[in-house]
Amino acid sequence: MEYLYKHHLGCDGKAPKNITAEQIATLDDDQILALALDYAYEKMNEEWEREHQEPNHYDKNLHKAENKVIYEYVRNILKKDQDDASKYALSIYGLEMKKEISLPIEEVGDIRIGGIIDRLDFIGEGSAQKLRVIDYKSGGYNDDTHKKKMSATWEELMTDKNKGYVRQTMMYSYAVEQSLKEESGKWKVESQEARVEPHLYFCSKNLLSDTMDTSIELEGETISNFSKLSDTFKQQLTAKAKELLTTTEFPQCEEKDCPSFCEFFKLCNRKPNDF
DSSP states (O other): OHHHHGGGOOOTTOOOOBOOHHHHHHHOOHHHHHHHHHHHHHHHHHHHHHHHSOSOOOOGGGOHHHHHHHHHHHHHHHHHHHHHHHHSOEEEEEEEEEEEEEEEETTTEEEEEEEEEEEEEEESOGGGOEEEEEEEEOSOOOHHHHHHHHEEOHHHHTTOGGGHHHHHHHHHHHHHHHHHHHTGGGOOOSOTTOEEEEEEEETTSOTTSTTOOOBOEETTEEOSOGGGTHHHHHHHHHHHHHHHHHOOOOOOOOGGGOOTTOTTHHHHTOOGGGO
């Protein structure tokens, strides 16, 4: 997606360009998508070589089945974007953007938490303009579990391991909102009150389906303006960070709660095949 939209980005102080449905339709082309995939493999190999001093680790020709799936995911996103652009003003502000926040933690000091945001875009115009924080998800999806992955209560947000998608995207939204306040001159928006909205795109599915809602719910209500939740989210995130950083004992979890991919088997002397 970064390759496909790179000529339409508006970051680094540049005003984002509106992208039309017709322009997006031209990107759904076999040759263009093949070039985008080549770009992705090149970036992955560069990263691998930096970390492992080993060139050309990923060979596109050895992953034909995966490549086919990637094409399908990208086309699902393009169809969604084309539909949005046919109804509203749409501009892509950034892709693969690194954002961090600073949290003052009592007894610890300031810590930084961040991540890479898949996409930021502006949709709508004037007072109706929204700044969407979009996280792409490639994992499995079904209608029965979708709502659970897309919603949470305040109580669940920092404690329930199944609410990681909501927690992650809300943290990104908080980071973006803080950046919007602190670096307003860099954000070429029509209104500095542009509403920040978190969204999740499950790319394996038709994003235009009637059963597919990309918005996130908190306490049963769609998050349509993150600023209303910002202070409470910061308080909860700060409290959880302090708890994690000042806790001196980490009790072994119950076996039924252990995931097969747990990274701490060596520390707790369990093996994945024990359960």
